[in-house]
Amino acid sequence: MSKKTVLFACGTGIATSTVVANAVTEAMKERGITIEPRQCKATEVRSELTGVDLIVSTTQLPSDLDVPSIVTLAFLTGMGKAEALDKIEGELRK
C-alpha cells in the first residue's frame, strides 16, 4: 500500500494532536500502513486538506468536510483504543 497522509487536529495543533499522531503512526506501522502525519488546529483543517486521506481529531471538526474524519479521545484516555485503531485502519485500507 502506498503512503497515507493523515491530518491530526486538536485545539492548538501542537499538543494533543502530537500524542495522537505518534500513537497512530506507530500502531499503523505495525499493521503495515505507512502514515505521513500532518498536524493543524481543528479550526484550520479546511485549508489543510490537500492530499489528505483521513483526519483524526481530539476535538470537534467543522461539518461537511470532503475528507473522512474520526474524532476520538482514545489515544489520550486509553479507552476504546483498539476500536479506534481498527476504524482508522479500515478507513486507510478503503
Added chain:
Amino acid sequence: MAEALMNHIDPEAIVLGVDTDSREAVIRLLAEKLQAAGYVKDSFADAVLAREASMPTGLPLGHAVNVAVPHTDPEHVLKPGIALATLKKPVAFANMEDPDEPVEVGLVFLMALNDKDRQIEMLQEIMATIQSEEAISGLMQASSVDDVAAVLK
C-alpha cells in the same frame, strides 16, 4: 508508567486540595504559579481561559476522577513546563470531544507548551499517567510535593 513526568512539573507549581467551585479560579491559580516561576507571560491565563471556552480540555476517563489538560498557543509561553492541581471537590470543565458535555474534573495539569518536538515526551507522560488509575488515586491522596514526586517518579 510515567517515569519522568516529575521532571516536567515545577514543584513550585503544585497545589494540592484546591477548594473552589470554578475552573477559572483553578486555571488562574496555576497560571500565577507558572508565571512566578518564569514559564509563561502575563497573557497566558486569559489565553488559556479563552481557549478553554471554545476548545475545552476535559478528559472523561471512565473512573472516579476525570482530568483536564488546559493549555494555549505558544506565543504566551516562555519555556515548557507543567503545573498540577488536585481539587478538594470536582469542578466542571467541558469535554474536549464535545464542548456541550460537562466533565467533573478532580485533577488539572496546566501545560505551558511552545516547542512541538520537545513536548512529545512530556505529553506522552501525562497521558500515560492519567491512563493509570493507581497513579491518579495516588495523586488525589497526595498531601505534599514529596507524595506527588513518589507517584510520578
